[in-house]
Amino acid sequence: MTDYKAYNSRNFKEIPQISRLSDEQQKAIGIVSQVLPFKTNNYVVDELIDWDHFEEDPMFILNFPQKEMLSGYDFSEITNLIDRDAPKSEISRYVNNVRLKMNPHPAGQLEHNIPTLNGEKVQGIQHKYRETMLFFPSQGQTCHAYCTFCFRWPQFTGMGDIKFGMKQADVMVEYLKENPEITDVLITGGDPMIMKAGILGRYINAIIDADLPQIKTIRIGTKSLSFWPYKYLTDDDSQETLDLFKKVSDNGIHLALMAHFNHYRELETEAVENAVERIRQTGAQIRTQSPLMNHINASADVWAKMWRKQVDLGMIPYYMFMARDTGAQDYFGVNMKKSLDIFREAYQQVSGICRTVRGPSMSAGPGKVQVAGITEINNEKLYVLNFIQGRHPDWVNRPFFAKYDPNALWLNDLQPAFGEKEFFFEEEYRKLLKINKLPGRSLSSEDLQSA
Ligand SMILES: *Cc1c(COP(=O)(O)O)cnc(C)c1O
Numbered sequence: 001m002t003d004y005k006a007y008n009s010r011n012f013k014e015i016p017q018i019s020r021l022s023d024e025q026q027k028a029i030g031i032v033s034q035v036l037p038f039k040t041n042n043y044v045v046d047e048l049i050d051w052d053h054f055e056e057d058p059m060f061i062l063n064f065p066q067k068e069m070l071s072g073y074d075f076s077e078i079t080n081l082i083d084r085d086a087p088k089s090e091i092s093r094y095v096n097n098v099r100l101k102m103n104p105h106p107a108g109q110l111e112h113n114i115p116t117l118n119g120e121k122v123q124g125i126q127h128k129y130r131e132t133m134l135f136f137p138s139q140g141q142t143c144h145a146y147c148t149f150c151f152r153w154p155q156f157t158g159m160g161d162i163k164f165g166m167k168q169a170d171v172m173v174e175y176l177k178e179n180p181e182i183t184d185v186l187i188t189g190g191d192p193m194i195m196k197a198g199i200l201g202r203y204i205n206a207i208i209d210a211d212l213p214q215i216k217t218i219r220i221g222t223k224s225l226s227f228w229p230y231k232y233l234t235d236d237d238s239q240e241t242l243d244l245f246k247k248v249s250d251n252g253i254h255l256a257l258m259a260h261f262n263h264y265r266e267l268e269t270e271a272v273e274n275a276v277e278r279i280r281q282t283g284a285q286i287r288t289q290s291p292l293m294n295h296i297n298a299s300a301d302v303w304a305k306m307w308r309k310q311v312d313l314g315m316i317p318y319y320m321f322m323a324r325d326t327g328a329q330d331y332f333g334v335n336m337k338k339s340l341d342i343f344r345e346a347y348q349q350v351s352g353i354c355r356t357v358r359g360p361s362m363s364a365g366p367g368k369v370q371v372a373g374i375t376e377i378n379n380e381k382l383y384v385l386n387f388i389q390g391r392h393p394d395w396v397n398r399p400f401f402a403k404y405d406p407n408a409l410w411l412n413d414l415q416p417a418f419g420e421k422e423f424f425f426e427e428e429y430r431k432l433l434k435i436n437k438l439p440g441r442s443l444s445s446e447d448l449q450s451a
């Protein structure tokens with residue numbers, strides 16, 4: 001039995017290994033964690049972090065805020081405020097301004113993907129791609145530890161405005177009934193596996209009991225295998241959790257754990273290996289995904305080794321994401337050219353069994369855009385891009401081209417190739433946003449005119 005113990009900005013000095021940090025390094029954690037949420041736990045601290053080399057350790061950087069994640073100016077301003085014992089309100093005003101500069105809600109997450117049911121906005125649901133509904137259970141909006149690069153960081157600081165209605169399970173089922181094109185429910189957070197089995201079970205049972213033949217897959221987005229594998233081993237609800245997974249499969253619904261791993265080191269403990277094994281015995285599949293992050297995993301060898309290890313354990317590599325345009329992007333961001341090089345070099349090293357992975361992919365407003373390659377046509381050097389998912393399903397798998405730019409970080413840094421004014425999807429995208437059409441519903445000619 002391993003008991004969970006969380007550490008945060010208030011109690012991290014109780015971590016036994018923290019004495020290896022200088023006073024200045026400890027103070028920096030306190031300062032940066034004013035801005036970015038900070039949480040780690042005894043498993044990460046004892047089993048994942050290499051304390052002999054913590055300064056460059058990807059597992060340390062994954063959880064512990066680093067001085068360089070803030071601009072030098074903001075870091076010293078906050079230090080001054082704290083050193084002169086400024087009133088709390090003054091500190092939080094400054095801190096909030098710093099957060100607002102960090103693009104807290106990238107890709108229009110809050111405005112654009114919230115659907116309506118009977119004319120009312122449905123809180124706790126996002127529906128962007130036709131087949132897949134995202135569901136955010138209110139009790140699953142925290143994690144066993146926080147990633148310093150997390151794009152959901154505002155919600156952990158109390159700035160996020162995900163709102164939840166009452167009777168979430170009933171509303172979700174009603175929404176699924178109204179939208180029969182949805183085949184996948186993706187339960188997400190935070191980390192839904194922070195929920196006790198009984199609570200997760202209420203949502204899952206609601207889907208099973210509704211007996212909707214179109215629902216083929218329930219996915220759960222989680223980092224629990226990396227941050228707290230005991231959820232499946234020794235927690236008091238571990239058996240109940242596994243039984244719930246089995247119940248999904250027994251009812252003819254595919255359960256896919258969308259497991260978030262950033263580095264092969266997270267796959268090397270006995271606890272994670274056993275947890276993966278027990279989950280697979282329930283009939284659930286585990287698909288893996290990760291962003292590509294400077295200071296964490298910006299190396300082809302790390303990715304190749306991670307994919308191989310995942311496959312060895314029976315998991316299926318699924319996505320490599322590009323660092324999102326939020327949070328400490330200067331610190332973590334890897335530009336498009338380099339992301340592509342790392343992806344390709346890693347992909348070339350592994351066998352076809354690992355090549356289920358897709359990337360590098362940008363989760364942008366119009367969809368998930370894969371940077372497929374660099375090429376040259378008529379002496380013009382170009383990026384080849386491709387939608388893996390589109391706000392309009394027709395956009396998917398239609399390669400398009402952008403001018404090569406070695407410094408581009410994100411889709412909106414790119415210019416269309418061949419002197420075109422805009423990319424092929426842009427006009428339609430503006431219209432879709434304006435009329436807030438449900439994903440995948442075809443546009444009528446009136447829609448297009450009214451927009
Ligand atoms: C990635 C994503 C999905 C799932 O897409 P798949 O390609 O089916 O994995 C669904 N909704 C949103 C908003 C997403 O970003």
Ligand code: SF4
Nearest residue numbers: 143146147150190223
């Ligand atoms: S586990 Fe996921 S949601 Fe939680 S902090 Fe990490 S990236 Fe964010």
